[in-house]
Amino acid sequence: MAPILEIDNLTVSFDGFKALNELNFSMEEGELRTIIGPNGAGKTTFLDVITGKVQPTEGEVRFKGRNLKSLSEDKIARFGVGRKFQTPRVYLNLTPRENLEIACNRNKNVFASLFKPVSSGEKLTVKGLLETIGLVAKSEIKAGLLSHGEKQWLEIGMLVAQSPDLLLVDEPVAGLTDEETVLTGDLLLSLAQSHSIVVIEHDMEFVRQIATTVTVLHQGSRLCEGSMDDVQNDPRVIEVYLGEKPTISDRQMKMLRIVSSMAWADGSIAPEEAEVILSRLSGLFAEDAEQQQHLREELRNYLAQDVSIEN
Amino acid sequence: MTVETPTVTTKRSSKSQKRLLVEGAIIVALGLFLMFAMPAILSGFRLKLLGRFLSLAIVALGIDLIWGYTGLLSLGHGIFFALGGYAFAMHLKLQLPEGEIPEFFGLYGVKELPWFWEPFYSFPFTLIALVIIPTIVAGLLGYLVFRNRIRGVYFSILTQAALLVFFNFFNGQQELINGTNGLKTDTETIFGVLASSDEAQLTFFRITVLALILAYILCRWLTNGRFGRLLIAIRDDETRLRFTGYNPTGFKVLVFAISGGIAGIAGALYTVQSGIITPNIMEVAFSIEMVIWVAVGGRGTLIGAILGTLIVRYAQTLLSEEFPEVWLFFQGALFLIVVTALPDGIIGWMRDRAKNQIRALIGKPQRVSTYPQLEQNPEVEREREELDRPIDS
Numbered sequence: 001m002a003p004i005l006e007i008d009n010l011t012v013s014f015d016g017f018k019a020l021n022e023l024n025f026s027m028e029e030g031e032l033r034t035i036i037g038p039n040g041a042g043k044t045t046f047l048d049v050i051t052g053k054v055q056p057t058e059g060e061v062r063f064k065g066r067n068l069k070s071l072s073e074d075k076i077a078r079f080g081v082g083r084k085f086q087t088p089r090v091y092l093n094l095t096p097r098e099n100l101e102i103a104c105n106r107n108k109n110v111f112a113s114l115f116k117p118v119s120s121g122e123k124l125t126v127k128g129l130l131e132t133i134g135l136v137a138k139s140e141i142k143a144g145l146l147s148h149g150e151k152q153w154l155e156i157g158m159l160v161a162q163s164p165d166l167l168l169v170d171e172p173v174a175g176l177t178d179e180e181t182v183l184t185g186d187l188l189l190s191l192a193q194s195h196s197i198v199v200i201e202h203d204m205e206f207v208r209q210i211a212t213t214v215t216v217l218h219q220g221s222r223l224c225e226g227s228m229d230d231v232q233n234d235p236r237v238i239e240v241y242l243g244e245k246p247t248i249s250d251r252q253m254k255m256l257r258i259v260s261s262m263a264w265a266d267g268s269i270a271p272e273e274a275e276v277i278l279s280r281l282s283g284l285f286a287e288d289a290e291q292q293q294h295l296r297e298e299l300r301n302y303l304a305q306d307v308s309i310e311n
Numbered sequence: 312m313t314v315e316t317p318t319v320t321t322k323r324s325s326k327s328q329k330r331l332l333v334e335g336a337i338i339v340a341l342g343l344f345l346m347f348a349m350p351a352i353l354s355g356f357r358l359k360l361l362g363r364f365l366s367l368a369i370v371a372l373g374i375d376l377i378w379g380y381t382g383l384l385s386l387g388h389g390i391f392f393a394l395g396g397y398a399f400a401m402h403l404k405l406q407l408p409e410g411e412i413p414e415f416f417g418l419y420g421v422k423e424l425p426w427f428w429e430p431f432y433s434f435p436f437t438l439i440a441l442v443i444i445p446t447i448v449a450g451l452l453g454y455l456v457f458r459n460r461i462r463g464v465y466f467s468i469l470t471q472a473a474l475l476v477f478f479n480f481f482n483g484q485q486e487l488i489n490g491t492n493g494l495k496t497d498t499e500t501i502f503g504v505l506a507s508s509d510e511a512q513l514t515f516f517r518i519t520v521l522a523l524i525l526a527y528i529l530c531r532w533l534t535n536g537r538f539g540r541l542l543i544a545i546r547d548d549e550t551r552l553r554f555t556g557y558n559p560t561g562f563k564v565l566v567f568a569i570s571g572g573i574a575g576i577a578g579a580l581y582t583v584q585s586g587i588i589t590p591n592i593m594e595v596a597f598s599i600e601m602v603i604w605v606a607v608g609g610r611g612t613l614i615g616a617i618l619g620t621l622i623v624r625y626a627q628t629l630l631s632e633e634f635p636e637v638w639l640f641f642q643g644a645l646f647l648i649v650v651t652a653l654p655d656g657i658i659g660w661m662r663d664r665a666k667n668q669i670r671a672l673i674g675k676p677q678r679v680s681t682y683p684q685l686e687q688n689p690e691v692e693r694e695r696e697e698l699d700r701p702i703d704s
Contacts, residue, residue, distance in 0.1 A: 051554060077556035089551045091544045098540050103555050105537070110561040114538045162555060 002065060004029040004166055004196045005050070010059035012045055012220075019045040021220035022059070029165075032192040034199045034207050036231075037217035038240055043200045044086070046217065047168050051083050052076040063166065078108060082164030086171045088151035092144035096135045096154050099143055100126045103158035125161060133157040133187075149180040156187060160195075167197045173206050185209040216240075252285050256299060338524060345520045355509055359584055362516040364624045366580035369519075369526045371604045371616040373573035378602065379610030380534050381566050382546030383462075387452075387470030388574050389598040390477045391445035395575025396582035396592060397481075398444060400494035401428060402437035403501060403583070415489045425487050441579045442572045449571025453564040462549070474598055481590035493589025496582060507586055519580045523617070526573050530613050533569070542566060603642070606649050609656025619656060 007025040011018060020042045027033050037043050048054040050061055052073040061068045068076055077083075090099050104122045105113065130136045133153040138146065143154060152172060159167055172188065173181040181203065188210055191197060201207050207214065207228065214231045216223040218240045224231060231237055235253060259281060278296050286292035345365075350358055370392055377383050404413045405428065412424045430436045456469055482491050497507040504511045533539060544552050545559050552559055582588040591597075600623075608619020623645065631638045653660045670676070 072558070073553045074556050074558040077554050083554045085551070085554075089548055091540075091547045091551070093543050093547055094540055101537065102540060102544055102552075108555075108557045110565055113541055113557075113562075114533075114536075114565075116537075118537060158555065 002029075003027060004031075004064060005198075006062040007050075008059050008062075010049065010061065011057045012042075012049055012054055013057045018220050020049065020056075023217075023221055025215065025222060027196065027198070029196055030192075032188070032197045032199070032210065032212055034201060034211040034214045035217060036201065036204075036207060036214060037223075040219075041217040042220040043217055044170060045220075047083060047170055047198075047200065050076075050168060051081055074108070077162070077164075080165035081168065082159040082162045082166070083168045084155050084159050084170055084172060086174065088148065088155045090143045090146075090151050090154050090158065093142060095140050096130065096143055096146070096157075097126060097139040099154060099158055100129055100161050103161040104129075129157045129161055132160075149176050149184075152176065152180075152184065153187070156184075156191075160191065165196060167191065167195050169197060169199045171201055172199065173201065173203050181206055182209070256281055256285070338527070342520055342524050346517045350513055350516065355512065358516055359512055360628065362512070362519050362584045363581055364621055365516075365519045365523050366577045366584065367601075367604070367624060368617040368620040369523050369577035369580070370574045370601055371608070371620040372523075372526050372530050372613060373570035373577070374601050374605045375610055375613060375616035376530050376533065376542075376573070377567055377570040379605060379612070379616070380539065380542040380546065381563060383563065383567070384467045384602065385470045385567070385570070386467050386595070386598050386602065387472075387474040388570070388601055389474050389593040389595075391449055391571035391574035392578035392581070393477070393481070393588065393590070393592045394445040394448060395441040395578030396588040397488065397494065397578075398431070398437055398441035398575070399579035400496050400582050400588045401431040401488075402434065403496045403499040403506060404494055405432050406500045415492065416486075419486045421486050427487075441575050445575030445578075446568045446572035449574075450564055450568035453567035454560070457560045457563045457567075471595060471598070474593055474595060478590055478593040478595075481593065491590060493587055493591075495587045497586035501583075506583055512584065515580065515583050519584070522576055522580060526576070527613060527617070529569070529573075533566075534613070538562075600642075603646055603649075605656075607645060607653075607656055609658030609660070609662075612656070612658040612662070615656050615658035618658065622657070 003026045005025070005027050007023055010020050010023040010025075012020040023042075023046070025046075035043055035046065045054060049056055050063070050068070052068060052071055052075070056069065063076070063079065063081060066079075068079075071079070090096075091102070094102070101118050101122065104125050105118075106122070107113075107116065130139050133156065135146075135150060135154060135157075138150070143151065146154065156169070156172065159169075169188065173184050176184060185206055188197060188199065192210075199207075199210065211228045213225065214228050215225045216231055216234075216237050218236075223236055223240060224234050226234075238253075278299055279292070282292045282295035282299060286295050345361075349361065353361060370388060373391075374385065374388055377385050407413065412421070416422075416424075431440070452470075452473060456466060461469060481488060484490055485492075488494065499506050501511060534542065541552070541557065541562060545562060549559050578588075578592070604620040604623050605616045606619070607623055608617065609615030623642075626641065626645075627638055630641055649656065655663060
């Protein structure tokens with residue numbers, strides 16, 4: 001099957017600053033892909049380029065095999081790319097029903113919008129969507145009165161109403177309660193059955209809930225790609241997230257983390273005990289006293305970072 | 312739930328049909344009253360004044376369409392207003408015996424009628440031109456501005472700059488359109504009747520009322536359905552709309568062009584009821600005043616635009632008759648009051664806040680608004696029933 005989205009050697013520079021640097025990316029149709037990366041990694045620019053808000057400096061973006069260069073945002077949207085913004089953006093002075101009807105409209109030129117009433121098929125779609133996003137009871141009040149979470153869902157609903165082939169979702173759970181986060185995850189998973197979806201997210205718990213394949217961006221390039229577990233144990237990912245390169249090999253690091261997390265697991269170790277475990281563990285791998293000291297500090301820092309370690 | 316929803320929709324649509332019917336009846340009654348009762352009540356001078364204000368209300372409708380609904384603050388509607396006015400005035404100026412050209416050309420030594428005057432001999436052409444020319448000018452200006460995604464304050468500044476360009480151009484062209492002196496229509500005839508005669512003025516007044524009603528219906532139609540909601544969407548979040556797959560440029564150009572055309576009609580009717588049109592109609596202050604009428608009445612409400620115009624204009628007449636010096640101060644104060652105390656204008660205030668504020672004044676508790684759908688929410692109903700049941704049994 002041909003990839004739905006292909007990105008070759010994409011570079012975007014703003015006055016010399018490269019927000020994206022020779023990025024390569026590809027995803028299959030029907031895939032749910034999560035993109036993570038520290039602040040400033042170029043995640044939002046990545047979406048901007050796909051949706052036509054920003055033009056690539058070099059390289060190209062192909063969607064369904066077609067180069068998107070020099071297509072305007074609205075054309076790309078009609079071509080099948082839907083985007084959800086970081087903060088919920090719905091039309092506050094319209095009701096949820098009207099919001100959805102606007103997104104649902106099949107013929108989006110001026111005169112069709114002027115002369116054609118909303119078709120019964122569209123009304124049916126809107127009704128179904130209102131039920132899916134749980135806003136039936138509030139379908140006739142202004143969207144400005146909805147809660148933050150409801151607005152997020154309404155925007156996802158609008159995205160679906162557009163019936164795109166590819167959904168780009170930028171931080172869908174920012175500012176949501178835990179319960180809403182889980183519901184949003186379920187919603188995205190059910191959507192993934194019939195759409196290709198790219199999700200950008202910071203919340204690792206949430207990523208774990210939905211992720212199949214994760215792509216890590218760093219300084220505008222792809223750092224690595226793989227399952228959530230692979231990615232979390234990749235030393236380069238640990239480095240960019242924690243800011244320091246481990247001095248020991250991957251396997252050693254993994255062992256250390258497993259052992260130390262076991263030791264930490266019950267949470268009832270006295271500080272002295274912890275010191276002993278740390279110094280013994282580090283002594284096992286270090287070759288001299290200085291390295292042992294360093295390794296001990298490093299280990300302590302990793303543990304203090306509260307990165308979840310499962311394998 | 313699936314059974315209930317359709318009944319709710321049909322109820323709502325029949326209710327809105329009923330409201331539409333009531334609105335139509337009110338408009339017809341008001342229109343008939345204005346057209347036939349007012350001439351009997353008011354003196355000739357007062358009637359002319361009302362006619363002029365009503366024609367200004369037409370341009371206010373156009374401003375409301377582009378500003379109140381679409382969120383584009385145009386400070387250059389004087390252009391379209393003047394274009395309509397000039398088109399009609401030129402036709403009146405050409406009511407001459409064969410071979411003669413309007414008198415003022417003699418002052419500047421012009422012997423031949425300028426080419427662009429020729430088509431204005433024809434009355435049907437003039438009628439079309441006074442709508443189409445402003446529409447095209449607005450459409451072109453709009454296309455250039457909106458295609459380049461110029462928005463907000465920059466749009467306002469550009470329209471004002473365009474206004475100044477037109478103002479200076481019309482002022483400077485003595486040989487073409489009599490420059491600063493403008494075109495006087497008072498002394499001309501239309502269909503053999505003197506334009507300033509009571510008979511002609513009464514007809515102009517009735518046509519103005521009719522034009523206002525038609526403009527209202529047009530705006531109502533535009534703002535009511537899906538198109539109207541799209542205008543609001545453009546106003547509230549244009550970028551979102553773009554990413555939903557709409558190109559806002561076409562919508563904005565169309566609305567701006569319609570708004571310009573409406574202003575053209577208003578300008579023509581205003582001119583014949585004032586007796587003269589000069590480039591002064593394109594002064595910056597006048598175009599800003601148009602915006603103030605809409606702001607006072609309530610932007611985003613069509614009735615507000617009409618009401619605002621009448622209120623501000625009558626206040627102006629009243630005050631400048633009694634205390635000629637005070638008007639400008641009053642106008643400034645009015646604008647400040649609207650911005651600070653009534654941000655949604657008079658109609659907006661009546662719609663949203665008046666009830667509660669009046670209740671508060673007479674010492675009654677305020678009504679708390681809640682989600683109206685709570686009553687219709689089947690889940691709530693079911694819960695209520697379940698709560699009631701144990702008590703009954």
